[in-house]
Amino acid sequence: MGTAADEEFAEFMRGRWPAMVRLAYALTGDAGHAEDVAQAAFARAYAAWRRVRQAGDPDAYVRRIVINENRKRFRKHRVPEDLHGDLRDGVAGPQPGLEERQALLDALGRLGPRQRAVIVLRYWLDLSEAETAAALNCSVGTVKSQASRGLALLRKDAVADGRGEDIVEGGRR
Amino acid sequence: MTDLRDDLDRALRSVTVGEAPVQRAVRDGRRLRNRRRLAVLASALAIAAVAAASPSLARLSAGPALPGTSHPATLRPSVTGTSPADPVVSDQPPDPGAASGTVAQGLIGGHRWAVVLAGSDRTPRAPAYACYRAYVARTAGGQASGPDAHIYEDCASAADGLVVVPGTDPAGLAAVLTGMGPDGATEQVVLGAVAADVDYFALTFADGQQLKLIPVSWHGHRYVAWIAPADMTIARLTAHLGGPHFDNGQVTTAVPFQQADAAPQFGLWFTPGQAVPPRASGIIGYGTPGGPTWSASAYEGPWGTCFLPELGRASCVWRTRLAGTELLGVGGDPPAAAFGSAAPGVAYLRVSLSNGTTVQVTPVSVGNERLFALWPGVGVSATEWTAYDAAGRVLNAGATVAGAASSPVAGG
Secondary structure: OOHHHHHHHHHHHHHHHHHHHHHHHHHHOOHHHHHHHHHHHHHHHHHOHHHHHHOOOHHHHHHHHHHHHHHHHHHHOOOOOOOOOOOOOOOOOOOOOHHHHHHHHHHHHHOOHHHHHHHHHHHHOOOOHHHHHHHHOOOHHHHHHHHHHHHHHHHHHHHHOOOOOOEEOOOOO | OEEHHHHHHHHHHOOOOOOOOHHHHHHHHHHHHHHHHHHHHHHHHHHHHHHHHOHHHHHHHOOOOOOOOOOOOOOOOOOOOOOOOOOOEEEEOOOOOOOOOEEEEEEEOOEEEEEEEEEEOOOOOOOOEEEEEEEEEOOOOOOOOOOOEEEEEEEEEHHHOOOOOOOOOOEEEEEEEEOOOOOOOOEEEEEEEEOOOEEEEEEEEOOOOEEEEOOEEEOOEEEEEEEEEOOOOEEEEEEEEEEOOEEEEEEEEEOOEOOOOOOOEOOOOEOOOOOOOOOEEEEEEEEOOOOOOEEEEEEEEOOEEEEEEOOOOOEEEOOOOOOOOEEEEEEOOOOOOEEEEOOOOOOEEEEEEOOOOEEEEOOEEEOOEEEEEEOOOOOOEEEEEEEEOOOOOEEEEEEOOOOOOOOOEEEO
């Protein structure tokens, strides 16, 4: 890869790094693992940069690797999950909603890995049920059931935390 | 009321992220690439050594045939241009004894696959949908449609381009990605209704492999299909025209828009000599307007123009040129960026939103087009726009009718 391509990759990685780490964080529930997963995904993107660029959407390529890496990780061994901590905001002054945000991350962290992945893919990335099933290598029926159970648990936690009585789905079929 | 997507977005964006370890990724990426090259070299040397001992193996590696079939029209995959990561893919019309509705069958690296139409409403003139099953054998040598297979079922509607061939296109192609590959790998499954004036299609992948797709008739309609690994980029799909079993020498070619983790989307078809939009891409909008960080990119090319939000699916406009200043996506619910094109001479636009506010945007040049994007906000959509020149004079204005702005846009 020439210098221009290296610079292009570096620019792409700097721009997309926060989003990919956050995706990995949502999936893994662990800040350290999230950065490892994202870093590995970008390394693989660099190794195939010419082809990744030809495909037209390097963002989607890296995102898919992050999802796959997380899936493999849970297949190999159960990983303790913790979505606590690391909640700092770069903006000075009072942060309305900070507790609510932490409470939601806590609730997300209490879901099982597959339930959490389904919730993140369906309701944060806005993937369809079929796309979510493909990304997680499971059936659409599994996506539906895991999403239903995951949402129910999030609703239960929201009520217990006094964050409101309902969580509304934002995904699409 | 709490919108989960919005809450998740806020919660996850509040997570502090360190600086991107670019150097480490580059170093690890180079190491990975070198390891792959060494592995390829080693396997090539091993094949050469075995081939020298057994010349028949060398012939086999140049173009494996589907066991039990010898359709003369099937093009041989070009192994010389094959990426070492891509398995050899083949595509054949159904065997004489294949199940009713079988559109195509073939191999992906030794694993059999098949696409079988399973039913439709069978309305003769304008069927509303067609259902199909896609099979990929879990084991090499296993039956595609047997108990050993991964199965994906879906129904595609006329709106997806299957069943009804849009306009003068040679085919309406519906494509999905599924996790039905031999090792859980993601595969592209593409099925399409074929126009009456098509003899066959030549499908060329970026790695040089080429398949000949011969339409198969089923209940009064003609279809083609293929299954291949999702990351095999399609270079082009060329329709050879004339009619069933008749090639008049005319062709028309499409280059799909293919995101790395999304199904290929076929839009524009070109005849030889026709001007094709240049390939170009760029970020056309980004920011943190008192809300979530967002960005939107645009990709122009032989497929037309596709708009891609930061994390989400593409919306494509299947036109060779966009028509002056217009809003092509209005945002709204679910939350999405609004985007559009600007005519030459437009320095900026003021876009009115459904919540009564106005946003000013500056178009960005991408290839032949000048494009813009803005983030209206959750549940808010763009309603009107006014275009200005550099001196602040009004050049043009327009309003969107609910749904009208998105009508030419195909969701990806």
